[in-house]
Amino acid sequence: MLTRRKMMVNGAAAALALVTEEARAQGLHHRLICLDTHLDTPASLARPGWNIMQRHSGDLTQVDVPRMRQGGLDGGFWAIYTPQGPLTPKGMMAARDAALLRAAEIREMVAADPDTFELALVAEDAGRIAAKGKIIVYQSIENAYPLGEDVSRLRSFYALGVRMVGPVHFKVNQFGDSATDKPHWGGLSPAGRKLVALAGDLGVVLDASHSADSVFDDLIEQSRAPIMCSHSGCRAVHNHPRNLDDDRIKKLAAMGGTIQINSYNDYLIAVPPNPERAKLAGPLYARLENLSGMTPAEAAATVRQTAAAIRALDVKYPQPRAGFEDFMRHVTHALDLVGPDHVGVGCDWDGGGGVQGMEDVASLPRITERLVKLGYTQAQLANFWGGNALRVLKAAHKARKAA
Amino acid sequence: MLTRRKMMVNGAAAALALVTEEARAQGLHHRLICLDTHLDTPASLARPGWNIMQRHSGDLTQVDVPRMRQGGLDGGFWAIYTPQGPLTPKGMMAARDAALLRAAEIREMVAADPDTFELALVAEDAGRIAAKGKIIVYQSIENAYPLGEDVSRLRSFYALGVRMVGPVHFKVNQFGDSATDKPHWGGLSPAGRKLVALAGDLGVVLDASHSADSVFDDLIEQSRAPIMCSHSGCRAVHNHPRNLDDDRIKKLAAMGGTIQINSYNDYLIAVPPNPERAKLAGPLYARLENLSGMTPAEAAATVRQTAAAIRALDVKYPQPRAGFEDFMRHVTHALDLVGPDHVGVGCDWDGGGGVQGMEDVASLPRITERLVKLGYTQAQLANFWGGNALRVLKAAHKARKAA
Numbered sequence: 184m185l186t187r188r189k190m191m192v193n194g195a196a197a198a199l200a201l202v203t204e205e206a207r208a209q210g211l212h213h214r215l216i217c218l219d220t221h222l223d224t225p226a227s228l229a230r231p232g233w234n235i236m237q238r239h240s241g242d243l244t245q246v247d248v249p250r251m252r253q254g255g256l257d258g259g260f261w262a263i264y265t266p267q268g269p270l271t272p273k274g275m276m277a278a279r280d281a282a283l284l285r286a287a288e289i290r291e292m293v294a295a296d297p298d299t300f301e302l303a304l305v306a307e308d309a310g311r312i313a314a315k316g317k318i319i320v321y322q323s324i325e326n327a328y329p330l331g332e333d334v335s336r337l338r339s340f341y342a343l344g345v346r347m348v349g350p351v352h353f354k355v356n357q358f359g360d361s362a363t364d365k366p367h368w369g370g371l372s373p374a375g376r377k378l379v380a381l382a383g384d385l386g387v388v389l390d391a392s393h394s395a396d397s398v399f400d401d402l403i404e405q406s407r408a409p410i411m412c413s414h415s416g417c418r419a420v421h422n423h424p425r426n427l428d429d430d431r432i433k434k435l436a437a438m439g440g441t442i443q444i445n446s447y448n449d450y451l452i453a454v455p456p457n458p459e460r461a462k463l464a465g466p467l468y469a470r471l472e473n474l475s476g477m478t479p480a481e482a483a484a485t486v487r488q489t490a491a492a493i494r495a496l497d498v499k500y501p502q503p504r505a506g507f508e509d510f511m512r513h514v515t516h517a518l519d520l521v522g523p524d525h526v527g528v529g530c531d532w533d534g535g536g537g538v539q540g541m542e543d544v545a546s547l548p549r550i551t552e553r554l555v556k557l558g559y560t561q562a563q564l565a566n567f568w569g570g571n572a573l574r575v576l577k578a579a580h581k582a583r584k585a586a
Numbered sequence: 587m588l589t590r591r592k593m594m595v596n597g598a599a600a601a602l603a604l605v606t607e608e609a610r611a612q613g614l615h616h617r618l619i620c621l622d623t624h625l626d627t628p629a630s631l632a633r634p635g636w637n638i639m640q641r642h643s644g645d646l647t648q649v650d651v652p653r654m655r656q657g658g659l660d661g662g663f664w665a666i667y668t669p670q671g672p673l674t675p676k677g678m679m680a681a682r683d684a685a686l687l688r689a690a691e692i693r694e695m696v697a698a699d700p701d702t703f704e705l706a707l708v709a710e711d712a713g714r715i716a717a718k719g720k721i722i723v724y725q726s727i728e729n730a731y732p733l734g735e736d737v738s739r740l741r742s743f744y745a746l747g748v749r750m751v752g753p754v755h756f757k758v759n760q761f762g763d764s765a766t767d768k769p770h771w772g773g774l775s776p777a778g779r780k781l782v783a784l785a786g787d788l789g790v791v792l793d794a795s796h797s798a799d800s801v802f803d804d805l806i807e808q809s810r811a812p813i814m815c816s817h818s819g820c821r822a823v824h825n826h827p828r829n830l831d832d833d834r835i836k837k838l839a840a841m842g843g844t845i846q847i848n849s850y851n852d853y854l855i856a857v858p859p860n861p862e863r864a865k866l867a868g869p870l871y872a873r874l875e876n877l878s879g880m881t882p883a884e885a886a887a888t889v890r891q892t893a894a895a896i897r898a899l900d901v902k903y904p905q906p907r908a909g910f911e912d913f914m915r916h917v918t919h920a921l922d923l924v925g926p927d928h929v930g931v932g933c934d935w936d937g938g939g940g941v942q943g944m945e946d947v948a949s950l951p952r953i954t955e956r957l958v959k960l961g962y963t964q965a966q967l968a969n970f971w972g973g974n975a976l977r978v979l980k981a982a983h984k985a986r987k988a989a
Contacts, residue, residue, distance in 0.1 A: 276738050280745035287690045287746055294694035333736070335679050342683035343690055 205552060211561060212255045212551035216313045216569040219259035219544070220347075220443040220527060221325070221392070221414035222246060223534030226264065226472065228288045230486070232479020235292060236299065242486045243471065243493070245532040245543035248299060251318060254547040257569070258303070258312070258319025260347055260413060261289050263340070264534065265326045266472075267354040267361075275331035275357075282329035286322060286343040293320055302344050306577035309569060321576075323347035323390065323413065327378055328356045334377045341385050346576060347413065348382055349390035350375055350398065360395035362424040370397035376405060383407040386583030388575055391415075391435075392445075392529070395424070399431055408582040409439035411575050414529035414536070416450045416513040417442075417520075425450045426513075429520055436521035439578060441571040443529030444514045446536040451505040451513060460500035467492050507540035511553055518554075523563035527571045608955060614964060615658045615954035619716045619972040622662035622947070623750075623846040623930060624728070624795070624817035625649060626937030629667065629875065631691045633889070635882020638695060639702065645889045646874065646896070648935040648946035651702060654721060657950040660972070661706070661715070661722025663750055663816060664692050666743070667937065668729045669875075670757040670764075678734035678760075685732035689725065689746040696723055705747050709980035712972060724979075726750035726793065726816065730781060731759045737780045744788050749979060750816065751785055752793035753778055753801065763798035765827040773800035779808060786810040789986030791978055794818070794838075795848075795932070798827070802834055811985040812842035812978050817932035817939075819853045819916040820845075820923075828853045829916075832923055839928035842981060844974040846932030847917045849939040854908040854916060863903035870895050910943035914956055921957075926966035930974045 224246040227233050233242075238249035246256075263285045268274040293300040301312045303321045312319045322345045330336040337348060350358040355367040358375035371379065379402065382389055389410040391399045402410050412435065416426040425447075427435070432442055448454065470489050474482040517526040530536040532544055541549055554564060566574075627649040630636050636645075641652035649659075666688045671677040696703040704715045706724045715722045725748045733739040740751060753761040758770040761778035774782065782805065785792055792813040794802045805813050815838065819829040828850075830838070835845055851857065873892050877885040920929040933939040935947055944952055957967060969977075 276741060280742045283686060283742050284745045287693050290690050291693055291697035294697040295700070297698070338679060339683045339686050342687045 204555070208552040208555040209548050211555065211564065212548040215255070215551070215561075215565050216309055216319075217255050217257050217547065218309065218319065218321075218527070218569040218572055219256060219530055219532060220411065220572050221323070221445075221529035221531055221534065222259050222261050223264055223325075223532060225261050225285055225289050225292075227533055228292055229285070230471075230474050231477050231482040233482070236296060241490060242483075243490050245537055248296075248318065250543055250545040254544040255551075256544045256547055258309070258321070259529075260321045260323040260572075262323050262325045262534070263289070263329075263345065265324075265329050265352070267326060267328055267352050267356055270357055272331075275328065278329040279331055279336065282324070283339070283343075286340060286345065289320065289322055290343065304344055304346065305580055306573040309573055320344075321346055323349070323388075325349050325390075325393070325413075326352035326356070327358050328352070330358075330378070332357065332374065334374060334381050337378065337381050337385065337387065341387060345387065346579075347388040347390050347411065348378070349392055349413065350378060350394060350402075352393050359398040359401070361398075362393055362395050364395075366395060366397065368397075370395075371401040371405070375401070379405045383579075383582065384584040386580040388579045392443075393425070396428075396431065399427070403431075403434055403438060406438075408579040409441075409575050410435065411440055411572065412442045412529075414445040414447070414531045414534075415442055416445050416447075417516045419520075420512050420516050421450065421452055423450045432517060432520055432525075436525035439575070441525050441527050441575055442517055442521075443527040443572065444510070444517060446505075446510045446530040446538050446541065448503075448505045448535070448538065451509045451538065452503055454502050457500050457502060460496060460502070463496055463500075464493070467496070505538045507538055507546075507549060510538050510541060511550070514550070514554075515557070518559075518567075523559060523567050524571060524574075527567055527569070607958070611955040611958040612951050614958065614967065615951040618658070618954070618964075618968050619660050619712055619722075620658050620950065621712070621722065621724075621930070621972040621975055622659060622933055622935060623814065623975050624726070624848075624932035624937070625662050625664050625935055626667055626728075627935060628664050628688055628692050628695075630936055631695055632688070633874075633877050634880050634885040636885070639699060644893060645886075646893050648940055651721070653946055653948040657947040658954075659947045659950055661712070661724070662932075663724045663726040663975075665726050665728045665937070666692070666732075666748065668727075668732050668755070670729060670731055670755050670759055673760055675734075678731065681732040682734055682739065685727070686742070686746075689743060689748065692723065692725055693746065707747055707749065708983055709976040712976055724749055726752070726791075728752050728793075728796070728816075729755035729759070730761050731755070733761075733781070735760065735777065737777060737784050740781065740784050740788065740790065744790060748790065749982075750791040750793050750814065751781070752795055752816065753781060753797060753805075755796050762801040762804070764801075765796055765798050767798075769798060769800065771800075773798070774804040774808070778804070782808045786982075786985065787987040789983040791982045795846075796828070799831075799834065802830070806834075806837055806841060809841075811982040812844075813838065814843055814975065814978050815845045815932075817848040817850070817934045817937075818845055819848050819850075820919045822923075823915050823919050824853065824855055826853045835920060835923055835928075839924035842978070844928050844930050844978055845920055845924075846930040846975065847913070847920060849908075849913045849933040849941050849944065851906075851908045851938070851941065854912045854941065855906055857905050860903055860905060863899060863905070866899055867896070870899070908941045910941055910949075910952060913941045913944060914953070917953070917957075918960070921962075921970075926962060926970050927974060927977075930970055930972070 301317045351361045354364045359371040360366045390413045392412045392415045418426040418428040704720045754764045757767045762774040763769045793816045795815045795818045821829040821831040
């Protein structure tokens with residue numbers, strides 16, 4: 184039988200143990216090399232006056248150096264994202280030019296602060312760069328639309344440092360079907376098959392996020408190396424075409440690949456369609472992509488007004504907001520299904536990601552805390568946070584055709 | 587009759603007048619916006635460990651920030667130069683990828699030191715940037731070979747900031763004939779005519795340096811705006827195909843264009859062919875283009891060895907070396923022929939330029955001193971040193987097709 188005093192002592196000890204456990208998990212998190220395999224942050228670089236070295240709030244961004252440091256995020260794949268445009272020569276040319284400029288902007292970010300950033304090209308670079316306390320900058324292509332009808336353009340992006348390519352985005356394009364559009368090709372197109380072959384030759388990782396199931400299957404079959412889903416969830420947790428069903432997650436794992444869990448609201452939980460809201464929200468988000476040519480003051484004002492308009496929209500058309508537990512349900516489902524060597528993190532930061540309780544990269548240590556509590560070991564967490572993605576990158580590099 | 591004392595006083599006064607005149611010319615030079623329209627310096631950026639912010643000597647470079655400051659060079663057109671390779675899909679692809687990377691490297695140079703450099707896109711940028719004491723970075727393409735069979739690639743380079751393009755280099759390529767190769771097309775090729783049309787649409791200046799006379803004539807005829815010879819000399823001074831004859835210089839001036847005088851030894855004076863030397867020199871200079879992948883120490887050692895080998899070659903196979911007077915003969919001939927509104931400077935620094943007495947950009951004030959002595963006014967020198975090139979750029983921009 185416990186005396187009142189003993190109970191108090193035990194309570195304090197338990198609280199202390201909790202604090203200690205949390206601190207230990209935090210410490211572990213900051214020791215690991217933590218990568219996110221889908222950072223849409225390069226879009227922020229095109230905002231006039233926006234400086235990644237400064238901490239931001241209220242400007243709808245989620246990644247900058249102070250928040251990366253706080254959240255123990257050591258880097259990842261910085262995406263050259265292109266919205267799907269018309270499948271015309273003109274549309275493809277404009278996309279090509281914008282994507283090349285975006286690649287140059289990523290390199291300029293690194294060049295501007297070489298004590299903070301370093302370009303990474305092979306898997307071994309990550310540890311070397313992290314050991315210097317610098318941020319790891321791999322580059323990836325989200326939507327191969329800018330390659331136009333000339334798959335060889337992937338070589339130009341490779342020369343600029345790109346090491347991962349996802350064939351499609353929201354819509355069908357010249358390379359294959361999208362998870363979120365009516366099927367047209369029934370998988371990869373003939374050009375898509377060429378893209379897969381060239382990525383294999385170069386040692387560029389294939390990214391199946393946004394691909395239709397049919398394209399996923401083609402990628403698994405045709406890739407000469409393991410592939411990645413850089414930002415995807417589990418269909419067993421929430422039935423959305425952007426998520427992977429269990430069979431496909433198992434196939435991905437069986438070939439040595441990895442699913443990097445997304446934190447994009449509408450893929451985590453059921454959100455009833457709201458066409459009225461969508462109609463109003465589209466142009467607001469598009470505004471954020473069209474700030475170039477403005478002065479820094481004009482850009483900042485536009486961002487503030489847009490953020491306010493989006494908040495007003497959330498009030499007028501409230502919609503379910505996923506929380507940290509919703510995100511973790513996808514993480515733990517994948518971990519339970521295929522184990523910690525085939526799961527990681529690709530939260531779609533600055534591309535629509537983030538949940539209540541994990542609003543930006545500063546909150547990432549929460550994931551480690553939870554996984555420590557669930558019994559995952561340091562070695563397992565090292566793979567989850569970076570090792571798996573780097574293994575896939577290394578395998579692609581190894582399987583490449585000698586130049 | 588002069589006493590000895592009076593003679594001494596007069597001598598001192600004359601000497602003082604000379605010193606004052608020199609100082610005045612120097613002061614004027616440093617006040618003017620001085621541009622060189624053909625800087626091959628971006629090649630230096632690819633040397634591992636090479637830092638443009640430091641002063642260099644003995645490493646075969648001619649341009650860095652300390653020497654630009656000393657020589658009052660405010661910037662110019664930084665060339666994306668591509669050696670002519672095979673006219674095959676593979677050769678063109680490799681050239682495309684290397685040229686895009688070179689453009690990114692120029693932008694990285696600017697991003698790395700934004701207090702020193704600024705990208706310039708339109709003529710008005712030059713004054714604005716110079717007013718801040720920064721170096722003006724226009725970009726140009728020397729040899730359009732990297733555009734391959736797809737002229738629209740010029741749009742990608744335009745997006746990255748390129749505002750001048752020269753169709754050819756030492757050899758015939760897919761766009762036309764070279765000044766220094768057997769004629770193949772008899773002028774511009776069909777692809778070359780497309781290139782001219784697109785450059786006109788975009789407002790990109792056409793650069794006729796390295797073009798065969800036939801291509802020069804086609805450019806004059808087909809360009810919708812005045813053109814430039816970014817680094818060329820006068821055939822009347824030295825009869826070399828890389829130089830322009832008087833009629834063509836007059837045509838260039840009549841359309842509002844400008845010839846920017848080169849300081850490349852073999853185009854300034856007669857140099858007897860020496861195949862033995864050429865055979866040995868080729869691989870030495872090629873070595874300097876292949877330093878990437880080396881450590882900074884390895885690169886520096888390779889440069890030192892190469893420089894020593896070139897000096898040894900100069901001893902074993904001595905050849906005539908042009909001096910400052912030879913360079914000035916081309917300058918003054920052009921000035922006498924078409925006046926100071928159609929002549930400027932494009933010395934081919936870091937691309938083979940430089941003469942005895944003007945070995946690098948630090949010596950540029952000598953040109954102004956001489957031209958002041960010849961009676962050119964401040965306004966004329968302002969045009970010579972920058973105004974003419976900017977006028978051509980402005981005219982091309984104005985004549986472009988509205989997007």
